[in-house]
Amino acid sequence: MTDQDKDTPTGDDTTDFGFSRVKRDQKVNMVRGVFDSVAARYDLMNDLMSAGIHRLWKRFTIELSAVRPGQVVVDIAGGTGDIAERFSRIVGPDGQVVLADINAAMLGVGRDRLIDRGALGNIDLVQCDAQALPFPDNSVDCITIAFGLRNVTDKDAALRSMERVLKPGGRLLVLEFSKPTNPLLEQAYDTYSFRILPFMGRVVANDADSYRYLAESIRKHPDQDTLLGMMEDAGFVDCQYHNMTGGIVAVHRGIKA
Amino acid sequence: MNQTHDPAALSGLLAGLEAAINRALALAPAASRELGDLGNVVLAIECTAPEVTVFIRVAPQGTLQLMGYCEDKATTRVRGTLEDFIALAMSDDPAATLINSELEIVGNTAPLVAIQQIVTRMDVDWEAPLVEKLGDVAGHQLAEAMRATFAWGSNAVTSLRRQLSEYILEEGRLSPPKAELEHFFEQVQAVGHRVDRLQSRIERLKRRLDKAGV
Numbered sequence: 001m002t003d004q005d006k007d008t009p010t011g012d013d014t015t016d017f018g019f020s021r022v023k024r025d026q027k028v029n030m031v032r033g034v035f036d037s038v039a040a041r042y043d044l045m046n047d048l049m050s051a052g053i054h055r056l057w058k059r060f061t062i063e064l065s066a067v068r069p070g071q072v073v074v075d076i077a078g079g080t081g082d083i084a085e086r087f088s089r090i091v092g093p094d095g096q097v098v099l100a101d102i103n104a105a106m107l108g109v110g111r112d113r114l115i116d117r118g119a120l121g122n123i124d125l126v127q128c129d130a131q132a133l134p135f136p137d138n139s140v141d142c143i144t145i146a147f148g149l150r151n152v153t154d155k156d157a158a159l160r161s162m163e164r165v166l167k168p169g170g171r172l173l174v175l176e177f178s179k180p181t182n183p184l185l186e187q188a189y190d191t192y193s194f195r196i197l198p199f200m201g202r203v204v205a206n207d208a209d210s211y212r213y214l215a216e217s218i219r220k221h222p223d224q225d226t227l228l229g230m231m232e233d234a235g236f237v238d239c240q241y242h243n244m245t246g247g248i249v250a251v252h253r254g255i256k257a
Numbered sequence: 258m259n260q261t262h263d264p265a266a267l268s269g270l271l272a273g274l275e276a277a278i279n280r281a282l283a284l285a286p287a288a289s290r291e292l293g294d295l296g297n298v299v300l301a302i303e304c305t306a307p308e309v310t311v312f313i314r315v316a317p318q319g320t321l322q323l324m325g326y327c328e329d330k331a332t333t334r335v336r337g338t339l340e341d342f343i344a345l346a347m348s349d350d351p352a353a354t355l356i357n358s359e360l361e362i363v364g365n366t367a368p369l370v371a372i373q374q375i376v377t378r379m380d381v382d383w384e385a386p387l388v389e390k391l392g393d394v395a396g397h398q399l400a401e402a403m404r405a406t407f408a409w410g411s412n413a414v415t416s417l418r419r420q421l422s423e424y425i426l427e428e429g430r431l432s433p434p435k436a437e438l439e440h441f442f443e444q445v446q447a448v449g450h451r452v453d454r455l456q457s458r459i460e461r462l463k464r465r466l467d468k469a470g471v
């Protein structure tokens with residue numbers, strides 16, 4: 001089921017939406033639709049999906065960022081704001097955090113959650129597309145994008161845009177589903193992603209199609225070494241990655257020269 | 258990449274220990290103040306067997322932060338085996354233990370001794386936070402091994418060491434023995450089949466309801 005798309009000839013104006021090809025300009029809308037429909041249940045689903053382990057992946061990602069008080073951090077595709085909230089505490093009152101997402105519904109859930117937790121003081125919410133970040137050149141100390149890059153149509157453009165807004169020496173951290181290092185693990189994971197997860201999606205969020213799309217988009221995402229190469233092509237140096245949970249996810253880090 | 262342990266597994270362990278200590282500190286304001294007074298302290302605990310480095314940072318509000326990765330300059334670096342560190346953690350006289358053990362130390366030992374004393378003086382519930390972060394099985398086993406170690410001392414150290422190594426090392430957890438992996442795989446497949454069956458039952462029911470015009 002993972003190879004059906006590889007051999008399809010790619011016209012310039014189509015791109016993958018999960019495993020079905022769609023027109024490039026439609027994808028942004030379709031992605032938005034998917035996240036609109038799951039936004040409200042997203043945190044709950046997220047916990048169920050990975051039994052809370054995504055918090056540990058994020059915890060390590062935040063350690064790797066080495067963000068310090070006073071810095072400027074942008075969390076792209078930040079969804080409901082859990083990473084932004086943690087950064088907000090680290091950068092403190094002299095720093096600034098931007099929670100950026102293409103989707104207004106996601107940002108809305110994020111805003112409510114941040115207000116609930118009294119964490120909005122140094123956080124700005126910006127609705128924008130990762131492919132064209134609306135921030136000045138050389139203005140940001142650290143960018144994170146967690147489980148977001150796979151949804152972006154033109155990943156190379158997004159990586160270049162991130163490189164542009166980072167300060168020299170600034171870092172990018174990409175946390176994303178990746179290729180399990182063990183073939184059996186990969187198979188079990190496939191079953192989980194394509195059969196169990198959409199089912200849970202139907203029962204919990206009443207929206208199996210969205211979760212099937214999530215599962216499919218995970219499989220379309222570049223593996224560890226491909227993503228590393230893409231980051232280097234976008235101009236990042238000292239690129240490296242760490243596999244977590246058997247390579248189900250990996251966190252990539254690159255520095256702007 | 259050249260890594261011996263799974264960062265997510267280590268993060269889970271550290272998140273559990275950190276939550277346990279900070280919950281105890283929240284109930285012991287004097288201890289928390291003492292910690293805060295230590296100022297900017299980062300301890301680097303370099304364990305050689307299993308090979309893993311853990312960083313302990315004192316936050317100004319008198320809590321501890323445990324990290325698997327940290328770029329701050331360490332105030333104190335200590336290097337040794339897990340047994341040495343467990344002996345240090347359990348010692349009634351950490352300063353003497355430091356001198357008599359095989360641990361290699363670079364930097365100021367005073368904050369290390371102070372933190373050890375503050376934490377051992379408190380009554381820390383390790384189990385609940387470990388279970389919260391690691392799940393029932395791993396969390397409970399680790400907490401059990403820790404309790405045994407603190408109660409019976411060195412006799413139980415080997416068990417704790419084995420548990421910890423198994424937990425954080427990729428060897429033990431992420432390339433699990435083939436049999437274990439196959440078992441896991443079968444379970445996932447079985448759930449997959451059940452999901453499929455449930456799915457078609459739901460569809461049958463739906464068709465029946467539709468037909469009945471409900």
Ligand SMILES: C[S@@+](CC[C@H](N)C(=O)[O-])C[C@H]1O[C@@H](n2cnc3c(N)ncnc32)[C@H](O)[C@@H]1O
Pocket residue numbers: 031032035046076077078079080081100101102103106128129130131145146147148151152153
């Ligand atoms: C799976 S969620 C991840 C949310 C959060 N970072 C997390 O780890 O829980 C993916 C997010 O990416 C956002 N997204 C999708 N395409 C995007 C784009 N082109 N630019 C910015 N955000 C995008 C979606 O709206 C959604 O909130």
